[in-house]
Amino acid sequence: MRKKLFIASGGALFGLLILTIAVTMDAHWLKGLDGIFIQNRLPNIFYLTAFAGATAKLATIGPMIIIFSILAIFLLRVHQRTWVIWLFGNLLCVSGAGFVLKQLIQRARPDQLQYIARSSYSFPSEHSVLIATFICSVILLYSFSEKKMPALVKILLVLSLIIITGGRIYLGVHYSSDVLAGLFLGFGLTFGSAGLFYPYLKPNTIGLRRRRRASIFSWQKMLLSGLAFLVVLVSGISVFALKFYHSSQKMADSMYAPVERKNKLKSPEASEPMSILILGIANDAKRKTDFRANTIMVATLNNQTKKTTLVSIPRDSFVEIVGADYQDKINHAHSIGGPEMIMDTVEKFLDIPIHHYVSVNMDGLQTLVDAVGGVTVDNDFAFSAEGIDYPKGKQHLNGWEALQYSRMRYEDPTGDYGRQGRQREVMELLIAKMLSTKSLFSYQKILDGIGENGKTDLTFDQMQKIMTGYHSCLTKIDSQQVQGEGFTGDGITGQDGISYQRIPQEEVDRVETILHKQLNVAKN
Numbered sequence: 001m002r003k004k005l006f007i008a009s010g011g012a013l014f015g016l017l018i019l020t021i022a023v024t025m026d027a028h029w030l031k032g033l034d035g036i037f038i039q040n041r042l043p044n045i046f047y048l049t050a051f052a053g054a055t056a057k058l059a060t061i062g063p064m065i066i067i068f069s070i071l072a073i074f075l076l077r078v079h080q081r082t083w084v085i086w087l088f089g090n091l092l093c094v095s096g097a098g099f100v101l102k103q104l105i106q107r108a109r110p111d112q113l114q115y116i117a118r119s120s121y122s123f124p125s126e127h128s129v130l131i132a133t134f135i136c137s138v139i140l141l142y143s144f145s146e147k148k149m150p151a152l153v154k155i156l157l158v159l160s161l162i163i164i165t166g167g168r169i170y171l172g173v174h175y176s177s178d179v180l181a182g183l184f185l186g187f188g189l190t191f192g193s194a195g196l197f198y199p200y201l202k203p204n205t206i207g208l209r210r211r212r213r214a215s216i217f218s219w220q221k222m223l224l225s226g227l228a229f230l231v232v233l234v235s236g237i238s239v240f241a242l243k244f245y246h247s248s249q250k251m252a253d254s255m256y257a258p259v260e261r262k263n264k265l266k267s268p269e270a271s272e273p274m275s276i277l278i279l280g281i282a283n284d285a286k287r288k289t290d291f292r293a294n295t296i297m298v299a300t301l302n303n304q305t306k307k308t309t310l311v312s313i314p315r316d317s318f319v320e321i322v323g324a325d326y327q328d329k330i331n332h333a334h335s336i337g338g339p340e341m342i343m344d345t346v347e348k349f350l351d352i353p354i355h356h357y358v359s360v361n362m363d364g365l366q367t368l369v370d371a372v373g374g375v376t377v378d379n380d381f382a383f384s385a386e387g388i389d390y391p392k393g394k395q396h397l398n399g400w401e402a403l404q405y406s407r408m409r410y411e412d413p414t415g416d417y418g419r420q421g422r423q424r425e426v427m428e429l430l431i432a433k434m435l436s437t438k439s440l441f442s443y444q445k446i447l448d449g450i451g452e453n454g455k456t457d458l459t460f461d462q463m464q465k466i467m468t469g470y471h472s473c474l475t476k477i478d479s480q481q482v483q484g485e486g487f488t489g490d491g492i493t494g495q496d497g498i499s500y501q502r503i504p505q506e507e508v509d510r511v512e513t514i515l516h517k518q519l520n521v522a523k524n
Contacts, residue, residue, distance in 0.1 A: 001143070001198070001202075002195050002198040005191045005192070005194050005195035005198065006191075006192065006195045008187070008188075008191045009187075009188050009189070009191040009192035009195060010188075010192075011188075012183075012184045012185075012187040012188030012191065013184065013185075013188035013189075013192070015180075015184045015188075016124075016181055016184035016185050016188060019177055019180060019181045019184065020101070020105065020123075020181065022177070023105060023107055023123055023177065023181075024105065024246055025246060026246070030177055033176060033177060034175040034176050034177055036176075037169050037175075037176040038110070038113065038172075038175075038176075041113075041169065041170060041172065042170055044115045048170070049115045049116060049170075049171065051167075052116075052163075052166075052167035052168075052170055052171050053116050053167075053171065055163050055164065055167060056127050056164060056167055056168065056171075058160075058164070059126075059127040059128075059130045059131045059134075059164045060126070060127070060130065061095055061130065064091060064095075064130050064133075064134060065088075065091070067134065068087050068088060068091055068134075068137075071087060071137075071141075072084040072087060072088070075087075082200045082201060083141070083144075083201060086193070086194075086197055086200070086201060087137055089193075090133065090137070090189070090190055090193045090194075091130075091133055091137075093189065093193065094129060094130075094133045094185065094186055094189045094190060095126070095129065095130065095133075097185060097189060098124055098126050098129040098130075098182065098185055098186075099126070101123070101124060101185070102120075102121045102122075102123060102124065102126070103121070105121070105123045106121050106247075106445070107121055107122045107123035107175075107178070108121070108122060109121070109122040109173055109174070110122070110172050110173070110174070110175060113172035114171060114172045114173050115170070115171045115172055116171050116173065118173040122173075122174050122175060122178045123175075123177070123178045123181055124178055124179075124181035124182040124184075124185055125165075125168050125174045125178045125179045125181070125182035126182065127164055127165075127168055127182065128164065128165050128168065128174075128178070128179045128180075128181075128182025128183050128186065129182040129183075129185050129186045130186065131160060131161060131164040131165070131186070132161075132182060132183045132185070132186025132187050132190070133186040133189075133190050134160075135157050135160070135161060135186075136186060136187050136190040136191060137190060138153070138157060139157075140190070140191075140194050140201075144201055144202055165179045165182075165183065247447050248447060248460065248463070248464075249460050250447075250451070251447040251448070251450060251451035252451075252458075252459065252460035252463055253460070254451040254452070255450065255451055255454050255455055255456050255458075256456065256457070256458075256459065256460075257339070257455040257456065257457060258457045259338075259339050259340045259343065259357070259457045260340060261340050261343065261344065265353050265354070265355050267355055267356065267462055268355060269469075271303060271304075271469075272303075272520075273300060273301065273302040273303075273304070273518060273519045273520055274300070274301045274355050274356070274466070274470065275298060275299070275300045275301075275352060275353060275354050275355050275356075275515075275519060276298075276299045276300075276301070276354075276355065276356045276357065276358055277296070277297075277298055277299075277339075277342070277343055277346055277354050277356070277357040277358070278295070278296075278297040278298070278299055278357075278358050278359075278360075278427070279293045279295065279296060279297075279334060279339070279342065279357060279358070279359035279360070280293065280294055280295025280296075280359075280360060280361075280362070280365065280423070281293060281294070281334070281359050281360070281361045281362075282294045282361075282362065291334055291335045291338075292315070292331050292332070292334065292335050293315065293330075293331040293333075293334040293335075293342060293359070294315050294331060294407075295312075295315070295420075295423050296312070296313040296314075296315055296330060296331060296342075296346070297310055297311060297312050297313070297423075297424070297427065298310075298311045298313065298346065298350065298352070298354070298515065299311075300352075300515060300518040300519055301466070301470045301473050301474070302473055302518050302519070302520075303469065303470060303472065303473055304520075305473070305518065306472050306473050306476060307473055307476045307477075307478055307518070308473050308474055308476065308477045308478070309477075309478045309480060309514060309515065309518045310424055310427065310428070310477055310478070310479050310480065311479075311480040311481070311482060311511060311514075311515065312420040312421075312423065312424055312479075312480070312481050312482060313330060313346070313349075313482045314330075314416055314417070314420065314482060314484050314501040314503075315329065315330065315331040315416065316329050316330075316331070316416065316484075316499060316500050316501040317329065317330040317349070317482070317484060317500075317501050317503055318330075318487075318493075318494060318500040318501060318502050318503070319345060319348075319349045319503070320345070320348060320349070321333050321336065321337075321341065321345055322341065322344040322345045322347075322348050323337055323340075323341050323344060323345075324336060324337070324341070327493075327494070328494075329500060330342070330345060330346070330349070333345040334359075339357045339359060339455070339457070342357075343357055349508070350508070350511060350512055350515060351512050351516075351523060352512070352515045352516065352519055352521065353519065353521065356456065356457055356458050356462070357456060357457060358454065358455075358456040358458070359454060359455045359456070360450070360453055360454045361453045361454075362403060362407075363452075363453045364449055364450065364452070364453025364454050365399070365402070365403050365406070365426075366399035366400055366402070366403045367399060367445070367448075367449030367452070367453060368399070368430055368434075368446065368449045368450065369397070369398065369399040369402040369403070369426070369430065370398055370399035370445070370449075371445035371446040371448075371449050372430065372433035372434060372446065373433070374396050374397055374398045374399070374402070375396070375397055375402055375426060375429040375430065375433065376394055376395065376396045376397075376429070377394070377395060377397060377402070377405060377422070377425055377426065377429065378393065378394050378425075379391065379392055379393060379394075379395060379405075380392065380418075381413075383408060383411040383412070384411070385404040385405070385407070385408040385411070386404045388401055388404055390405060402426055405422055405426070406419065406422045406423045406425075406426045407419065408422075415486075416501075417481060417483070420481060421479075421481065424479045424481075428477050428479065431474060431477065432475075434446060480511060480514060482503060482507065482508075482511050483503075483507050484501030484502055484503045484504070484507070485501065485502050485503075485504065486499060486500070486501055486502075487499075487500055487501075487502055488500070
C-alpha cells in the first residue's frame with residue numbers, strides 16, 4: 001500500500017508541476033483548456049451564486065479545522081492519537097504549501113468574469129486544495145482501518161468535490177486550471193505524507209511498532225527524505241525563477257519606449273557609473289493628457305563609490321529648453337518634446353551625460369507603494385491633504401496616502417522644495433522596500449504597477465544589468481536638492497505673472513561638482 005501511496009502522490013505532484021510551468025510560461029494549450037470552461041459557464045443565477053458562495057466557505061481553513069476536530073474526537077475515542085496528529089499536521093502543511101505557491105506564482109484572477117468579486121491571487125485554488133485534503137484524508141482513514149466505505153459517505157464526498165470545485169468555476173473566481181492544480185496539490189501532498197508516515201499510521205502489533213519506530217530514522221530513510229526535500233526545493237525555486245523572468249520580460253516589453261536623440265549615449269558597463277533621469281508625470285487615470293514632469297530627479301549609480309546620488313530639480317527651474325530655442329520651466333520640456341527633449345535639457349543644464357530615463361505617472365506611484373506594503377515616513381510637521389491628516393513624526397502610509405504626502409506643497413513653509421524632499425524620501429523608501437527579500441512575494445504587483453504606468457528606454461537586458469551589476473550602490477543613497485530663488489515673469493524674462501525658480505550659477509556649480517565626481521566626468 002505504501003508504494004501505491006507514493007505512486008499516486010508522485011503522479012499528482014507531477015501534474016501540478018506541469019500546470020505550474022504552463023501558467024508561468026502562459027502556455028496556449030492552458031488558455032484553450034481554461035477557455036472551454038469559461039465559454040460554457042452557466043449565466044449568473046442569483047440563487048445558484050448565493051449557494052456556491054456559501055458552500056465555498058466550508059472549504060476554508062477555519063471550517064476545515066472544525067471538521068477535522070470532529071474527526072479527531074472519534075479517533076481519540078478509539079485511541080488513534082497518531083492519526084489525530086497526522087490529520088492536523090497534514091492539513092496545516094498542505095494549506096501552507098498552497099498559500100506559498102499562490103504567493104510565488106501570483107496569477108491574477110479572471111478579469112470581468114467573477115459573479116462574486118474576489119481579490120488576491122488565483123493559482124492554485126485554496127478551496128480545491130482543502131477539499132482535496134479532506135476527501136483524501138477520509139479515504140485514507142477507511143483504507144488504513146481496512147473498513148469498507150459506506151455508499152452514503154462516498155456520495156457525500158463526490159458531491160462535496162463537485163459542489164466546491166464546480167462552484168469556483170461557475171463563480172468565475174478561478175480558472176479551471178487553478179482548481180485542477182489545487183486538487184493535484186491536496187491529493188499529492190496528502191498521499192505523500194501518508195506514505196512517509198506509513199509505519200506510524202498502519203495498525204501493527206506492539207513489537208512491530210517498536211521495530212519500525214527504530215528503523216524509521218535509519219540513514220537510508222534520512223537520505224531519501226533529504227533528497228525528496230531537495231528535489232521539491234529546487235523545483236520550487238526553478239519555477240519561481242522562471243515565472244519571475246517571464247513576468248519581468250513582459251513588464252519590460254510593455255514599458256519600453258526608446259528615444260531618438262542626436263547624441264544618444266551608449267549604455268555604460270556595470271563597472272562604469274550610470275545616470276538615469278527619473279520623471280514623475282502629472283497624468284493619471286483622470287488626467288490622461290497632462291504630460292508635465294512634476295517630479296524631476298537625476299539618479300547616478302557608481303559601483304566604485306558604492307553609492308547612488310539622487311538629485312531633485314525644481315520643476316519651475318527657468319532654464320534653456322534644448323531644441324525649442326527659448327527659456328522656460330524645465331518641466332515643460334517633457335510636455336513639448338517628450339523624454340528626448342527633457343533629457344537633452346537636463347544634460348545641458350547640469351553639464352552631465354544622461355544615459356537613460358524612467359517615467360512613472362501618479363497611478364504608478366500609488367500602485368508601487370501598495371505593492372510593497374506601504375512605506376513608513378518621518379513627517380517634519382503636521383498638515384492635511386485631500387482630507388487626510390498627517391501628524392508630525394513617523395507614520396505608515398498606503399499608496400494613496402503616500403501619493404498625497406509627496407504631492408502637498410501649499411501648506412509647506414518651504415513650498416515646492418518641501419514637496420521635493422518628501423518625494424525623495426518616498427523614493428528612497430520605495431527602493432529599499434523593492435530591494436528587500438519581502439518584495440519577492442509581491443513581485444507580480446510591483447511589476448504590474450510599473451509596467452502599466454511607466455515608460456523607459458531601458459531594455460530588459462539593461463534592467464537585468466542594473467539589478468545585478470549596480471545592486472550594491474543602491475543600498476546607499478545620498479539625497480541632494482537643487483536650490484533656486486523664486487521670481488515672477490515680466491513678459492521679457494519669463495511669461496508675465498508666472499512663477500519661476502532662478503537657479504544661481506554657484507548652485508549649479510555645486511551640484512555639477514557632486515555629479516561630475518559621481519559620474520567620473522570632467523567639467524566642460
